[in-house]
Amino acid sequence: MRYLMALVCLLAACGTPRPQADAAPPVSPESTAPSDDILRAGLESPYVLTSGDGLAWLSVLITPPPTTGPREPLSLALVVDTSGSMEGDKIEHARAATRSMIEALLPGDQVAIVQFSDAARVVSPLATIGQTHLPALLDLVAKLPADGSTALHAGVVQGLTELDRGTGLRRLLLISDGLANVGPAKPEEILAALPPTRATLSALGVGTEYDETVLTALAGRGGGGFHHLTDPVQLAGILQAELDRARAVGGREAVITLVPRPGTEIVAAAPGLTLQRQADGSVKIPVGDLYGGVTRTVTVQVRVPRVGTGGPVAAVQLAYTTQAKDTLTREVLVDYRLTSSADEVTQSQVPAYMVAADRTRVAHVLSDAAALIKEGDLLEAQALLRDERSRLEARQTRLTGAEQTEVGALIQLFHDPYVDTDLESSGSAPTAPDVLPALVEALRQGQVVDEARLPGLAKDQLRILRNVAYARHGYRFKDADLQAFFAKTPWYRADAGFQPNRLTPTDVRNVATLKGWEQQASLVAASARRPAAPAVTSGDFNTLIDRVRRGEVLPPTLLDGLSLTQLRLLRNTAYARHGYVFRAGDLRTFFGATPWYRPDPTFGPSDLGPEDSTNVRQIKEREQGRVFSGGREALREFELRNRARAHQVVH
16 A cells, blocks of 8 residues: 555645745845946855855846947848758748748848758848849749758858858858758767858757757857747748847857856856866856847856855856947956855845746756657656746745746746646546537637637547638648538638738647647547556555565566556666655655655666666666657657757747
């Protein structure tokens, strides 16, 4: 019964931390770092525990003045993947989005269009937008093909070459759905082979087949954004947002230099940021573009000496090129104090630096969850994401004003259909039969979909709802089932002249929302399938836990009939028996309730012996088989969504 009760608690989310207020609200401490209208820097709390490990978060906040004066012209290179995998809706949406982007450019702006498949080709050289030029340019966009391989590196290089002739702000936007398979293909190879550039690079991944490590590396190197598209129809909105950001640039080629004081160690930065360690012990962090009037935060983890009463942590230096093409420099010094009081650390936290540190924590959690999802460990990813959401909800109660709003925006990143999906059931209770027609009608009228009415709908029903956004504008469906469904409605009229840009912002939002629910439904259905074996009883499960705890290798046949939750607990028993300290709150609760678990911070996953490793491998294969069966694409979408969010949080 001991493991059964713990399992019941786990399934009921007993181990999920509940939002609670911290011991006391933050107070305004005496400033320990000089302040500047443009550059501010400091620790999350100016106090560090003498008895702790010396680790602290150092945050840098940069707020360039709002952009003023004449608008600087934009030189834009649109680099579009036209390989064979883009055929169909993807290339149609890419054409429409590229057209919208060009039409949004202003007089004096320049644009180049580059396509790449087997090789790179300049569709239209960099040229200033003009009325006589525009129709011919849009005609070229309409003829973008979809055929061949993926020479991604060549496409980016060709785009940068075009931008070399540009003036003003230089921006490259890469749109790709596939793996680079012509020329350099690995991230380090592609980056090493790129020419020096002052351009900002942003990358957009379409579908699930692209190599996110390549796209995030390019965006990280180029200081731009990385976006994952749930559906190609989102392209136009994302490209417009990138264009709006480019026009708001208030500083370029920004670099932060950290000069640590003796004894201080710069440990790590947020995912996607590069620490360039210099021979003199300083660390440079390229930041890229800064946006006028918008605060950019960069947070690194530091380890400070725990001797004396404290002292300097590091000098923080900033340099960037201003709107007037001058070089602006600033420097502040960050100090810390040692204390034996944990309450003093908490009570002295500085809200602005707290939230900056939260952004980095969130980026790490999202990246770690994505890595777990890639391995098929969705339950563990869910636990990490839920725990972080609870931590942020508790944090939000201690804040006010802009900081409270910003933490609220971070919390929203964790309100994803996948985060709270119950993978142990075949779905919620059936939806009332009249809900589907009512939802179809609401979507036909252009209303925002009511997510509260979606649980219980099957994948095929959700697919129909997603396509209402297209049907109401006359899209001609290729799939027979969609043709048949909409042909029976009194309002659908197929239109051979349909263009994706007819979809409204609400349509685009609904498509993305319903795509997530649709994939979630497929994942739930797949993971709920069990082998044709009777469910394992509580007594048998207790016996399996004990056998793994003793280091016995389990015969694979004993794993039949176990639920995903049971498989996860059994796999983690191999770590728990050595005292592994778990990150997920539900695992800490489960194993903390056993009489034999003793946490040991010195034990790591790589320390497992051969018997434990065999058990972990066999159990994980069962877990992966369950969640990947019919749910691989859905998992991949969830993984890529988390990776994109991690990048966006810190850029």
